[in-house]
Amino acid sequence: MASIGNWLRVVQTEKDRISELESDFEYRQRWITIRLVYLSGFLMFLSFGVVTTGLWPYLQDMDPTVGKPFLSVVFAAPPAGQLIFSPLIGWCSNRLSSIRVPFVLLTALFVFANALYSIVELFPTPHRKYVLLCSRFVFGISTSINTLSRAYISTATKLSERTGAISMSSLAQTFGLAIGPIIQAGLSAIGKEGLMWYGLRINMYTMAGWICAIGGVAYIVLLNPSCFVHRTIAAQEAMKTTGRSKAADTYEPLKMFSIWTVMIGYSVLMFFYVSVQTALSPISLDQFGWSHEESLYYLGILMTGGTLCSCAVFLLLPQLCKRFQEHNVFLFFAILPLFISQVVMIPIGSKTIPMSSSSANGTTVGGCPVEQEWCNFIPPINQYQLTVSYTMLCISFSVGIAISQTILSKLLGTRPQGNWMALYTSIGGVTRIIGPAAVVVYVRFGTYWLFGLGTFISGLMLVWMWYHKGSLRTSKKLIQTTEMQQMRVVE
Numbered sequence: 001m002a003s004i005g006n007w008l009r010v011v012q013t014e015k016d017r018i019s020e021l022e023s024d025f026e027y028r029q030r031w032i033t034i035r036l037v038y039l040s041g042f043l044m045f046l047s048f049g050v051v052t053t054g055l056w057p058y059l060q061d062m063d064p065t066v067g068k069p070f071l072s073v074v075f076a077a078p079p080a081g082q083l084i085f086s087p088l089i090g091w092c093s094n095r096l097s098s099i100r101v102p103f104v105l106l107t108a109l110f111v112f113a114n115a116l117y118s119i120v121e122l123f124p125t126p127h128r129k130y131v132l133l134c135s136r137f138v139f140g141i142s143t144s145i146n147t148l149s150r151a152y153i154s155t156a157t158k159l160s161e162r163t164g165a166i167s168m169s170s171l172a173q174t175f176g177l178a179i180g181p182i183i184q185a186g187l188s189a190i191g192k193e194g195l196m197w198y199g200l201r202i203n204m205y206t207m208a209g210w211i212c213a214i215g216g217v218a219y220i221v222l223l224n225p226s227c228f229v230h231r232t233i234a235a236q237e238a239m240k241t242t243g244r245s246k247a248a249d250t251y252e253p254l255k256m257f258s259i260w261t262v263m264i265g266y267s268v269l270m271f272f273y274v275s276v277q278t279a280l281s282p283i284s285l286d287q288f289g290w291s292h293e294e295s296l297y298y299l300g301i302l303m304t305g306g307t308l309c310s311c312a313v314f315l316l317l318p319q320l321c322k323r324f325q326e327h328n329v330f331l332f333f334a335i336l337p338l339f340i341s342q343v344v345m346i347p348i349g350s351k352t353i354p355m356s357s358s359s360a361n362g363t364t365v366g367g368c369p370v371e372q373e374w375c376n377f378i379p380p381i382n383q384y385q386l387t388v389s390y391t392m393l394c395i396s397f398s399v400g401i402a403i404s405q406t407i408l409s410k411l412l413g414t415r416p417q418g419n420w421m422a423l424y425t426s427i428g429g430v431t432r433i434i435g436p437a438a439v440v441v442y443v444r445f446g447t448y449w450l451f452g453l454g455t456f457i458s459g460l461m462l463v464w465m466w467y468h469k470g471s472l473r474t475s476k477k478l479i480q481t482t483e484m485q486q487m488r489v490v491e
Helices: 002-009 014-018 024-053 055-062 068-093 100-118 125-142 145-155 159-190 206-222 234-242 256-288 292-323 326-343 383-412 418-445 447-467 477-490
Strands: 195-197 200-202
Touching (some): 024 145, 024 159, 024 206, 055 068, 055 125, 068 100, 068 125, 068 145, 100 145, 145 159, 145 234, 159 292, 200 206, 256 383, 256 418, 256 447, 292 326, 292 383, 326 383, 326 447, 383 418, 418 447
C-alpha cells in the first residue's frame, strides 16, 4: 500500500534518492510530466475510438451519395497524416530543448480537427465529405504526438523504470480506445436529429467530436509551464555510471541488425492486428450466419473482453520482465501467441459454410454470399476458434507493442531518439494503411489463403526471432553498476 501511495503522490523512493541523480522536487516534476505524456496517448486513442464507431453513419448523413470506397479513404487519412508528419516531428524533437511547445501545437491541431468534424453540416453538401476527410487527416497529424511521447519517455526514465513507464503509456492508449466506443454508445440517446444550439447541430455524432475537442482544450491547460517541465535523466544516469562528462561520450555504436529486427517484428504484429480487426465483421457475418445486429453485439463483447485482457497484460508486463529477459518476453509472449492466433483460425472439419439466401418477404438471411465461391468447399470457422484466436492476438499485440518499444529504446541508448521513434511510428502508420487489404484476400480467396498466409508469415517471423534472439538482448550492465553504487552508499 505504501508503494501505491508513493505512486499517487509522486514521492521519490529511498532507492531512487540514494542514486543522487535528482532532488525530490526534480523527481516530482519529472514524473508529473511523464504522467501528462500518458494522458496524451489516452486522449488521442479516445478520439479514435469514439469517432470511428459512428464515422460511417455520420458520413452517410452528411452526404447520402457517398460510397464505401470513399469510406476506406477516410479511414486511411489519419495514418497517412501520421506517416507524413511523424518524421518531421521526430527531427524537431531532437533539436528542441523542450517538447512542451510541440505538444501544445499538436494538441491544438487535435482540437481543431475534432471541432471541424463536428461542424461538417455547416458546409454545402457536395463539399461535406471532403471537409470530413480533411478533419480526419488533420487528426492524423495531431497523433504524431505519439512520436514525441515515445522519444520523451525513452530519455526521461532510468533503465530500471523504462519498461514500467512504456507499459503504462500503452495501457493509457488501450484504455482510451476501450472507453471511446462506450461514450459513442451512450451518446446514441441524443439521437441523430439532436438539437440546434447557436446554429450548430448537437447530436450523437457531433457531440463525440465536441467531447474530444473540449478534452483537448483541458489538456492544453495542463501543459502550462508549471505542470509540464521537460526533464531527462537517461543521459545523466549513463554519465554517472560510466564516469563520462559529456552525454555524447556515453553513446554506444548502433546495432543496426538488432534495431531493424525489432522494427520488423513490430510491423508484423501491427499488420496482423489491423488485418484481423478489419476482417472480424465480414468473417462473423459469413461464417456464423449472424445478422448485422448480432454481429455488433457479439463482436462488441469479444472486443471488450480483448481490451480488458490487454489492460491486464500491460499491468503485469513489468513483473513479467523481472522474471524473464525482455527479448524472451518478446519472443514467447508476443511472436508465439501471434503464430498461435493464425494457426487456430485455419478451418477444419467436413461441415459447410451457411450460404446467404433471400426470404419470402425479400430480406436477406445471413451467411456467405454466393459471389464467394470458395464458401462451397471450405469448412467454416467455429466460434471457439475465433475466441481463442482473438485472445491470443490481444496478448500478442499488448506485449509486442510495449516490449518492442522498450527493447528499441534500450538498443538506441542515451542518444536523442526522435528520428528513430518517428520511424517506429511511421511503420505503424504504413501497416494501418495496408492492413485492411486482408479483407480483399478473404473475399476473393477465402480463409485458407488468409490464415494460411498468416500462419506462414508469423511462423517465419517466429523462427527468425528464435534464431536471432541473442541479438535483441539488452545490456543490463548499467542497471547492475548503478545498483552496486547504491549498495556502496548504503554501506
